[in-house]
Amino acid sequence: MTGNASKTTASFIQISDDDKGYPLDQFCIPKHYEEDLERVLIPEGLINDRTERLARDIVADFGNEPIVVLCVLKGGYKFFTDLVDKIKVLNRNSGHSVQLGIDFIRLKSYVNESSSGKIEVIGGDNLENLKGKNVLIVEDIIDTGRTMQQLLELMTSVQPKCVKVASLLLKRTPASVGYIPNYIGFEVPNLFLVGYALDYNEFFRDLSHICVINSTGKEKYSVKQ
Template structure:
């Protein structure tokens, strides 16, 4: 078994577990923008691994949604790359099978902070009227689910519009004492409680452009916000 990945036998469909002591790959093995050299400690999850896992999640989604068209809610900004790749895989699978699922994508931004503190109150920026979800099969796509406070509030809000069903796809779920895994139906990777950036996840708007996930040299969970 790879030092990076460990499959949880009881939950093999749901997640790939990355061990607490996984240091990431050496920078010498990859290419990356030179101006990030002093900020990157290691490559945490390479792009190819992300893409392959995302394709597998697309298979699970196709199986679960069966003949229902999918209304996708992409949570910006961090979720846009994961969402784009996931939806593309769903479309490819549909074109290559006899089960084509029509997908419509809407984008929302969420705010659940007051004076830098996470709250139970949810503010939706952008597409505030979600009445179009009524009777639809909804897939919420988020890059990272941390404590789950924001996702729990979003699910509660979405349910008020009486969708047919709601599923959540998260590329990353953090391993915490009260982890929010139960909120997420499709999990790419379960990771330790550490701050990762890249693949549209940012730190002060930097690193979104990287197509892989990295360990940052100077950022710790305690000194940076990454809570969903």
């Protein structure tokens, strides 16, 4: 079974389009980014608590079956790390445990604010190792959904036993193809978000909170084409 819109009952925290977030001066923001951000949308503490609940749901769903957790790099590494750590805590302290394997894949489709329309897959040569296994793909954000659909098609070709997708964020965008992952942290407005390993041309990965980038930041860190 692969994760898709018709076979998921995912729940999430919805952040409305008119959500004002939090002023930057109420949080510790790296000095080098203070002029580049509009507001904090999701504080790190809230991300941490939501990730803990997702970990509990995943362990409950998979039962005692082993799973391979496939991290989508680069943006997914922070959510992936925290999610795996919380599953490991549950393994140590709950009545049953889930054996974890770890693997990585890198996808690239963005330049500045727009998708390039070309999905670059790096490190997929060893996906044959996933044949017959339960796979949990961990992603930072589902935007249009096209990238994840392409990855799921690739996964089908290696014949895993089961594939589910956990995404920290699901963006509401008119460009969406309607794909919904199995596990969702937050549904967010159609904004360009950075922080917690989400980047803008490789910057802002070192920002702890998820924030809205402003026009100054977009200009400063844009790729000249």
